Amino acid sequence: MNIPSQLNYWYSKNKRTLPWRNSPTPYNIWLSEMIMQQTRIAQGLPYYLKFKEVFPTVEMLAEAHERDVMQLWQGLGYYRRARNLHHAAKQVVHEMDGRFPGTYKELLQLKGVGPYSAAAIASICYNEPVPVVDGNVFRFLSRLFGIDTPVDTSLGKRIFYEQAAAILDHENPGDFNQAMMEFGALVCTPAQPGCKDCPFSEVCVALRTGAVDQYPVKSKRTKATPLYLNSVVVQTSRGLMLQQRPETGIWAGLYGFPTLETSTKPDQRTLSDFCEQLGLPEPNKEKRIGPFSHQLTHRSIEAHFWVFNEPPARVKDYTWVSNKKEISNFGLPRLFERFVDKYIFGTREKPVPSANE
DNA sequence: TACCCGTGGGA
DNA sequence: TTCCCAAGGGT
Structure with a gap:
């Protein structure tokens, strides 16, 4: 043939x-x-x-x-x-x-x-x-x-x-x-x-x-390892704070929130230290939204968002967006995009409370 | 060389 | 739910 x-x-x-x-x-x-x-x-x-x-x-x-x-x-x-x-x-x-x-x-x-x-x-x-x-x-x-x-x-x-x-x-x-x-x-x-x-x-x-x-035969099978993300969401009268992510690593170069990234679930002390470094008050349960799970090829992500309404004292290189149109000028990872869409600039102003959220 | 890097669809 | 995997390349 x-x-x-x-x-x-x-x-x-x-x-x-x-x-x-x-x-x-x-x-x-x-x-x-x-x-x-x-x-x-x-x-x-x-x-x-x-x-x-x-x-x-x-x-x-x-x-x-x-x-x-x-x-x-x-x-x-x-x-x-x-x-x-x-x-x-x-x-x-x-x-x-x-x-x-x-x-x-x-x-x-x-x-x-x-x-x-x-x-x-x-x-x-x-x-x-x-x-x-x-x-x-x-x-x-x-x-x-x-x-x-x-x-x-x-x-x-x-x-x-x-x-x-x-x-x-x-x-x-x-x-x-x-x-x-x-x-x-x-x-x-x-x-x-x-x-x-x-x-x-x-x-x-x-x-x-x-x-x-x-077929085809493959020798190795990479397993997704856990990754814990705790993101600081600052929403004030100036709008929503965005920060460009680092040049390397997950979602390199995209925009997002200041995020604590750990391989194990961080304790309350680690979280409050992270917020302290940014000049933010203590993260308490009332500020938390999550957890959300997000699957990448090589990472199983558990994400939490901590919402603050006061400006941070020590965050560098950030920018503010005040509505859905402005944020559309920035590339966001799907995880952040969905969060913003649902909880920040959602068309549904107040999400319907449900047992799952 | 081994590992890193996203997302969505389908089984 | 979980896993595979899809017109791969960089480091």
Whole structure:
């Protein structure tokens, strides 16, 4: 069986119409790849459309304020990507004469562009014959050839890269790479794959051995560790106090509240010390809202909010917002956004008391 | 190399 | 409820 021709045929019949496929310019493909990393199409698509609307060109993105880029990225997660996106746009405009790098190797110079994204851009935009190996390709190839080397190892990455290179369609690498990813996303899916109508069902090793659900093999499984957040919410006549989060760590660069972050549940003394450092009075039960649970890939968060109505004496680098419209200029993590939406600037002024809150 | 970094949907 | 995982890259 000729795998590339089968794939390309399937792709021509079944590919989704996606906005960046209509005009596969380097800017469009790059933007889509940055947004879609570790993200489902359905989740990232609205963000792609927003970015294209607000920043139609790489020049406009490069000239933007970082806060506006972060705000537009709000809710998409992996916020370092937004900073890298902005940084790379400035690289293209200021260091590369406004032109995107023209080869796989040169594309790797862009912040946030790794082996996967560089291969995708180079093959789709420049027809450069470099294989793309993403989560879809790992899954498809591991099942098709019965490769049981763990994909999350350096050996695994090398083996899958070589396998993808071996079957790569050099005549049309861009379509071939997209076909593999699209096939993995639509047919060779993680759960309940469409083996019944799969064009490779007669040659698929995993299907023949009845082990489709055992591929791809992964060696490690990171467990989410507990994280306790205690946030200080200051609401006075000046409005709501916001503070930009640190450059590193969870929700880097986004806006939020001064927050005590601990791996174990803090005692009352630790909490009052934290408030004391900010020049705030004792946090007592009447000020507390929570707990809220919030799940990240690698963290299980328990969050509490402590609401104060007096200005803190010793908080630096803060800003005030007084209504929903003003806060929409700042990117907030979902956890904070939901809290603000419900308890601070909620459309329902007074939340209906319930036993759960 | 190992670990860090979000969110939402589905089983 | 809990877990998996999705067009990965940075450090």
